[in-house]
Amino acid sequence: MFTDGHLRRQSIDMLKHTLCEQLGGYIHATKNVNAHEPVFRAVRIKKEEGCPKEISRISYPPLERAEQLVTVDGRANRAKQSMFYCSKAAPAVFYELRAKQGELFVLSGWEILEPLWMINLGYYAQVLQKMGAKENSIAMRKQLLNPIPNESKKNRKLRHQLSKAFTVEVPEGYEYKYKQSIAIAELFLNGSPIPKQAGGPNINKAVGIVYPAVKMHGDADNLVILPEIVESSLKIKSAQYVMIEAADEASSTFTFLTLAVAGEFTQGKISWQGDIGVEEERRCHVTFENGEWIQRDGYNRIYGQN
Numbered sequence: 001m002f003t004d005g006h007l008r009r010q011s012i013d014m015l016k017h018t019l020c021e022q023l024g025g026y027i028h029a030t031k032n033v034n035a036h037e038p039v040f041r042a043v044r045i046k047k048e049e050g051c052p053k054e055i056s057r058i059s060y061p062p063l064e065r066a067e068q069l070v071t072v073d074g075r076a077n078r079a080k081q082s083m084f085y086c087s088k089a090a091p092a093v094f095y096e097l098r099a100k101q102g103e104l105f106v107l108s109g110w111e112i113l114e115p116l117w118m119i120n121l122g123y124y125a126q127v128l129q130k131m132g133a134k135e136n137s138i139a140m141r142k143q144l145l146n147p148i149p150n151e152s153k154k155n156r157k158l159r160h161q162l163s164k165a166f167t168v169e170v171p172e173g174y175e176y177k178y179k180q181s182i183a184i185a186e187l188f189l190n191g192s193p194i195p196k197q198a199g200g201p202n203i204n205k206a207v208g209i210v211y212p213a214v215k216m217h218g219d220a221d222n223l224v225i226l227p228e229i230v231e232s233s234l235k236i237k238s239a240q241y242v243m244i245e246a247a248d249e250a251s252s253t254f255t256f257l258t259l260a261v262a263g264e265f266t267q268g269k270i271s272w273q274g275d276i277g278v279e280e281e282r283r284c285h286v287t288f289e290n291g292e293w294i295q296r297d298g299y300n301r302i303y304g305q306n
Contacts, residue, residue: 001165007179012078015183026158028188029120029147031210032200037112038237039086039223042093045104051241051260051272058106058239058270060084060227073178075166076185076209076224084208084225084234086110091286091293092213092220094254098172099244104259109238115201116233118223119188120147122211124163131167132217144210169214185209189226203229216252219288236265241272245283252288 001022002015010018043058056062061069066082077083087093090107099105123144128137138145148155166184170177193204208225212218225234241260248254257279264271276282280298287294296302 001161002180004177007177010179012179012183012186015179016187019183019187023158023187025154027148027151027155028162028191029123029159030194030206031118031120031144031147033112033116033118033208033210033223035112035114037088039088039110039112039234040090040093040107041084041086041110042097042099042105042107044097044099045106045241047104051270052106053270055236055265055268055270058108059236060230063227072175073182074175075170075178075181075211075214078182082227084227084230085222086225087213087220087222089213089216089220089293091254091288091295092216092222094244094247094256095215095249095252096213096222098215098249099247099254101244101246103244105242105244105256107240107242108236110234111237113233113235114203115199116203116208116225116229117194117201117206118208118210119185119206120144120211121184121188121209122163122167122218123147124160126160127163127167128212128218130164131212131214133212133219134217137219166211167214167218185224203233207233215249216288219252238263239265239270253286255283255285258282258284 041058045052052058061082063082067080070077070080070082073079074083087096093107123141125138125145162184166181168177168180189206191206194206196204207229208223210221210223213220213222239262240258242256242258244254244256246255258276260272261276262270262272283298285296294302
């Protein structure tokens with residue numbers, strides 16, 4: 001929605017002001033994320049750090065340390081601002097972080113405890129096709145692709161433009177391009193309250209954004225959630241300390257080896273288990289085949305099959 005020159009010269013606040021003028025009367029789409037849905041997050045860990053002991057290390061960057069830890073703009077956050085990025089598909093988090101062979105991560109699983117309103121951004125058939133999403137993956141998102149009944153042509157055109165703008169791929173070193181998606185995110189996350197609906201979320205405002213995973217060519221769904229909502233409405237359920245043994249973005253495949261696991265979390269602490277099994281059972285090969293994630297163990301057996 002903005003030229004490269006605009007993004008280089010103008011501040012995020014100036015871009016937001018321009019967006020307000022361009023989007024006069026625009027109706028944005030919201031997505032009701034259900035309770036008990038799992039989401040996954042990964043955090044890069046330095047070798048000398050070892051297994052983190054605090055949940056705060058693998059959640060969003062602590063607010064009091066965001067100025068030191070968040071040094072560049074992200075897709076929905078300014079530098080020095082904390083947000084909780086996660087995905088509905090565990091493998092996608094490694095590609096979003098551009099994981100490389102030999103790197104260490106903690107992969108954590110979280111449960112959404114109550115229904116939450118999310119802004120729907122990036123879901124438009126032509127946009128997903130341009131990202132490289134598979135046809136059956138696009139077909140499975142009918143509700144996201146057509147979220148507004150009887151949508152006007154003007155609104156649909158603006159939604160198309162917003163979808164392209166929010167999902168632009170940004171190479172490392174060009175983070176200024178995120179000004180566009182940050183402006184969009186802030187504009188909608190600070191929007192009007194959402195009328196209460198029977199059986200709907202208790203929090204009557206959008207508390208995050210759901211959008212297609214850019215590095216996974218749109219074949220997975222990402223979320224970015226406000227930190228205060230993580231504290232009130234999410235619960236950590238699992239954690240794996242893993243080493244990336246191989247990664248291939250082009251084929252959407254990678255292999256990681258689990259070095260430690262945790263399933264108990266008390267008073268902000270992570271309890272790592274001692275005995276976690278033989279290496280072949282701790283190795284995981286993941287690939288995206290025919291519109292779904294396939295996971296195989298070190299014996300090349302698909303998980304869930306004998």
